[in-house]
Amino acid sequence: MRFSFLAMLALLVCQQASAAARIEHWLAASGARVYFVNTPALPMLDVRVVFDAGSARDGDQYGLAALTMALFGDSSGPWTADQVAEQFEAVGAVFGNGVSEDMAWLSLRSLNENALFDKAFATFKQVVAHPAFAAADFQREKNLMLASLQQRQETPGAVASEAYRKALYRDHPYGHLSEGRPETVAALELPQLQDFYRRFYTTANAIVVIVGDADRRRAERIADDLLADLPRGEKAPELPEVVLPVASSESHVDFPSSQTHVLSGMPGVARKEADYFPLYVGNHILGGGNLVSRLFNEVREKRGLAYSASSQFNPMYRPGPFTMGLQTRNDQTKQAVEVMNSTLRDFIASGPSDAELQAAKRNITGGFAMRVDTNGKLLEYATMIGFYQQPLDYLDTFSAKVEAVSAAEIGDAFRRRVKPELFQTVTVGGG
Amino acid sequence: MRMKLAAALLLTPFWGAQAASGDVHEQTLSNGLKVLVKEDHRSPVAVSQVWYKVGSSYEPQGITGISHMLEHMMFKGTQAFPAGEFSRIIAENGGQENAFTGDDYTAYFQTVEKSRLEICFKLEADRMRNLDLRADELTKELQVVTEERRMRTDDQPHAKLLEQFNAVAFVNSPYRNPVIGWPNDIANYTVADLQAWYQKWYAPNNATLVVVGDVSADAVFELAKRYFGVLPSGEITPLKPALEAPQSGVKKVTVKAPAKLPSVLLGYKTPVLKTAESEKEAYALEVLAALLDGGESARLPARLVRGREIAVSVGAGYDLSSRLSSVLTLDATPAQGRNVYELEQALKEQVDLLRDELVGDEELQRIKAQVLAKDIYQKDSNFYQAMELGMLETVGLGWRKADEYVDRIHRVTPEQVRDAARKYLREDNLTVAYLDPQPITEAPKPAKFTGGHHAF
Numbered sequence: 001m002r003f004s005f006l007a008m009l010a011l012l013v014c015q016q017a018s019a020a021a022r023i024e025h026w027l028a029a030s031g032a033r034v035y036f037v038n039t040p041a042l043p044m045l046d047v048r049v050v051f052d053a054g055s056a057r058d059g060d061q062y063g064l065a066a067l068t069m070a071l072f073g074d075s076s077g078p079w080t081a082d083q084v085a086e087q088f089e090a091v092g093a094v095f096g097n098g099v100s101e102d103m104a105w106l107s108l109r110s111l112n113e114n115a116l117f118d119k120a121f122a123t124f125k126q127v128v129a130h131p132a133f134a135a136a137d138f139q140r141e142k143n144l145m146l147a148s149l150q151q152r153q154e155t156p157g158a159v160a161s162e163a164y165r166k167a168l169y170r171d172h173p174y175g176h177l178s179e180g181r182p183e184t185v186a187a188l189e190l191p192q193l194q195d196f197y198r199r200f201y202t203t204a205n206a207i208v209v210i211v212g213d214a215d216r217r218r219a220e221r222i223a224d225d226l227l228a229d230l231p232r233g234e235k236a237p238e239l240p241e242v243v244l245p246v247a248s249s250e251s252h253v254d255f256p257s258s259q260t261h262v263l264s265g266m267p268g269v270a271r272k273e274a275d276y277f278p279l280y281v282g283n284h285i286l287g288g289g290n291l292v293s294r295l296f297n298e299v300r301e302k303r304g305l306a307y308s309a310s311s312q313f314n315p316m317y318r319p320g321p322f323t324m325g326l327q328t329r330n331d332q333t334k335q336a337v338e339v340m341n342s343t344l345r346d347f348i349a350s351g352p353s354d355a356e357l358q359a360a361k362r363n364i365t366g367g368f369a370m371r372v373d374t375n376g377k378l379l380e381y382a383t384m385i386g387f388y389q390q391p392l393d394y395l396d397t398f399s400a401k402v403e404a405v406s407a408a409e410i411g412d413a414f415r416r417r418v419k420p421e422l423f424q425t426v427t428v429g430g431g
Numbered sequence: 432m433r434m435k436l437a438a439a440l441l442l443t444p445f446w447g448a449q450a451a452s453g454d455v456h457e458q459t460l461s462n463g464l465k466v467l468v469k470e471d472h473r474s475p476v477a478v479s480q481v482w483y484k485v486g487s488s489y490e491p492q493g494i495t496g497i498s499h500m501l502e503h504m505m506f507k508g509t510q511a512f513p514a515g516e517f518s519r520i521i522a523e524n525g526g527q528e529n530a531f532t533g534d535d536y537t538a539y540f541q542t543v544e545k546s547r548l549e550i551c552f553k554l555e556a557d558r559m560r561n562l563d564l565r566a567d568e569l570t571k572e573l574q575v576v577t578e579e580r581r582m583r584t585d586d587q588p589h590a591k592l593l594e595q596f597n598a599v600a601f602v603n604s605p606y607r608n609p610v611i612g613w614p615n616d617i618a619n620y621t622v623a624d625l626q627a628w629y630q631k632w633y634a635p636n637n638a639t640l641v642v643v644g645d646v647s648a649d650a651v652f653e654l655a656k657r658y659f660g661v662l663p664s665g666e667i668t669p670l671k672p673a674l675e676a677p678q679s680g681v682k683k684v685t686v687k688a689p690a691k692l693p694s695v696l697l698g699y700k701t702p703v704l705k706t707a708e709s710e711k712e713a714y715a716l717e718v719l720a721a722l723l724d725g726g727e728s729a730r731l732p733a734r735l736v737r738g739r740e741i742a743v744s745v746g747a748g749y750d751l752s753s754r755l756s757s758v759l760t761l762d763a764t765p766a767q768g769r770n771v772y773e774l775e776q777a778l779k780e781q782v783d784l785l786r787d788e789l790v791g792d793e794e795l796q797r798i799k800a801q802v803l804a805k806d807i808y809q810k811d812s813n814f815y816q817a818m819e820l821g822m823l824e825t826v827g828l829g830w831r832k833a834d835e836y837v838d839r840i841h842r843v844t845p846e847q848v849r850d851a852a853r854k855y856l857r858e859d860n861l862t863v864a865y866l867d868p869q870p871i872t873e874a875p876k877p878a879k880f881t882g883g884h885h886a887f
Contacts, residue, residue, distance in 0.1 A: 094804075144736070307582055367527060370525075
């Protein structure tokens with residue numbers, strides 16, 4: 001009796017904990033979807049706007065989305081880039097922005113004290129809605145991006161990432177990295193950026209995410225105000241389906257490094273697919289777990305072949321990559337790749353043991369509280385849920401979905417989705 | 432003028448709030464283990480960190496990197512929990528764990544749902560005194576660490592530059608050695624070396640246990656007593672001071688490495704909180720570094736990346752909480768058509784300005800506003816809060832320095848910044864390192880490690 005009472009108490013505490021991270025959702029006056037999490041403990045507020053304007057929208061102008069984004073935070077409305085930076089920092093606010101394949105985002109972190117926040121927000125609003133696209137800013141940002149593309153070619157890992165992406169997706173919009181390539185970025189002109197901005201930076205193509213110490217009414221005002229000066233526009237078109245490779249391939253790039261970096265895999269799973277949970281739990285056992293996984297054990301713990309050996313699914317709007325990776329001394333590359341491949345082969349053939357599955361579930365569900373224990377993490381989850389239109393109770397049902405995964409489902413999902421006969425393997429190194 | 436005043440007024444209420452928040456509870460067990468607890472009830476989680484007063488700056492020549500090697504071996508088991516058990520048990524309890532080594536510390540951590548704190552203590556207490564160092568495990572882990580060094584340093588041009596910079600800037604300070612160790616030293620560690628290092632430094636009286644999260648301090652102290660309190664103290668021999676010999680003239684080094692862009696790194700010998708004549712100097716240097724690189728509105732990005740457009744990246748670094756005197760660094764990568772010597776000159780001009788002119792109120796206020804705000808933002812992370820306490824305690828400054836930080840920065844004056852620049856940012860105190868890029872010819876060709884088209 002006492003035990004069941006304690007269990008009930010524990011349950012209540014758990015529910016309170018997850019209720020504290022409740023995601024509220026509504027439509028802003030502009031029609032954009034808004035996602036809000038009220039976390040009153042710290043006097044701070046995060047505001048983020050996300051556009052469906054990632055590098056998958058580049059067309060053949062690789063780097064277009066990223067360079068467009070680089071101009072946000074430069075001259076905006078009546079202000080120069082210097083003034084924008086000074087205004088944020090004078091009130092301790094932090095402005096951030098970036099692009100991935102799917103998303104383009106701008107974010108503001110500020111103290112929530114009204115007078116400080118209002119000043120930061122007024123600057124943020126100008127940055128989001130009135131970027132000047134000044135010619136001088138454009139030329140400078142383009143030069144910075146070209147320099148960073150050169151630096152990307154300085155390390156074998158970065159060279160491998162680019163070659164790997166191309167091998168997996170070929171001409172699909174996911175087939176290039178967001179930063180583009182030196183020759184495509186060099187060819188970009190300001191009017192192309194302005195066209196891109198007009199087309200994709202619209203309220204029909206935006207979501208707003210707010211996390212922090214504010215009540216619902218204030219959050220509503222923030223979201224409405226932020227988008228008030230943006231045109232309605234149109235939703236971006238659907239991205240094309242991913243076409244899987246028809247055969248495996250291996251490619252090697254000679255590089256003057258002491259290690260060879262290896263990436264191997266194929267297009268994996270999309271964010272909204274039902275296979276996601278079995279693949280996620282299965283991969284945790286194969287190579288996703290922290291210091292405990294089959295790849296870590298076989299490559300590092302048993303043989304000392306690499307510092308890191310892991311695998312991951314990177315779910316995106318369309319199936320993002322499933323990747324196994326390691327780095328090893330040039331002359332033992334063959335051995336390391338064989339260990340990696342046979343580890344995967346065994347896993348696909350026989351799936352996880354019951355003990356492995358139970359251990360993985362205990363790790364994932366037992367650690368759930370750490371997924372949502374900061375405003376920063378909640379902001380990431382709310383963004384993911386909002387952008388990919390996951391159910392609002394995604395976090396509440398997460399642990400139950402993990403618990404429900406069976407060994408048979410993992411085996412089935414891996415056999416259907418992870419096919420070594422279609423793997424693209426890229427090696428970059430010397431020797 | 433109005434803007435600046437408004438900002439100052441608006442910020443004032445927070446000074447009081449900052450000082451009052453975040454009570455740290457402290458207790459020292461009878462065996463000398465110091466326990467620090469900070470309650471943070473936002474989420475039902477806790478982070479547990481064990482900090483040892485040992486790191487690469489404690490190492491004599493010949494065994495550089497041994498603290499880091501020992502950190503790896505700490506995951507290789509005890510009699511009670513053989514190799515792999517520690518990580519398996521933490522994982523099964525939903526925990527995340529790892530460890531890190533620096534110049535001045537070695538630390539081990541777990542993040543868990545709060546009810547699992549006990550298992551962390553049980554395992555950490557066990558490996559504090561009972562590590563089972565085995566030759567077969569060392570052989571494998573030596574290879575792992577060698578791969579780690581290749582990945583982090585040997586194949587990274589900027590990491591190589593920094594490594595050579597430190598080796599040249601410091602004559603006899605142990606900060607001349609890399610945390611991961613020199614390759615030849617790594618290749619020659621023995622089990623006996625590691626055993627001796629473990630005996631010398633791993634004891635409750637040379638450690639600090641830090642817990643931050645949804646816990647009660649009293650309960651944590653009880654738990655700490657039960658698991659750590661029974662461990663015997665060790666005999667800890669104080670370190671020799673190893674004070675850096677004075678520098679008398681600029682030093683320059685060139686590092687050739689496969690790379691695409693050149694860069695330049697300048698470092699001025701500077702004191703830190705622990706070694707400065709007055710702590711005010713260290714806080715002034717902290718503000719000085721922020722004036723140069725504390726945000727997008729700071730001088731280096733505003734003047735060299737925007738403004739003159741002669742650099743594609745810039746940076747300034749100063750760590751006021753190291754154990755020994757260190758360097759304040761400036762670095763830059765030239766824009767197309769510029770070279771490292773022009774950039775070196777441009778960085779020195781910014782140093783001259785700091786020596787010659789007093790920083791304006793508005794600019795200084797902006798630095799202080801950012802420090803204040805960051806102090807709040809950092810409370811979002813239990814892990815960061817625990818790190819700050821553990822690190823300050825371990826370098827010998829004491830955790831209370833964390834509470835003083837915002838206020839001490841607030842009190843820095845334009846004159847103190849100028850005086851610190853005049854005293855320490857001098858040519859005779861300077862080391863300059865240049866990255867001289869060597870060609871990378873990427874040559875795609877068919878992979879040689881597989882015979883056919885199908886890898887499997």
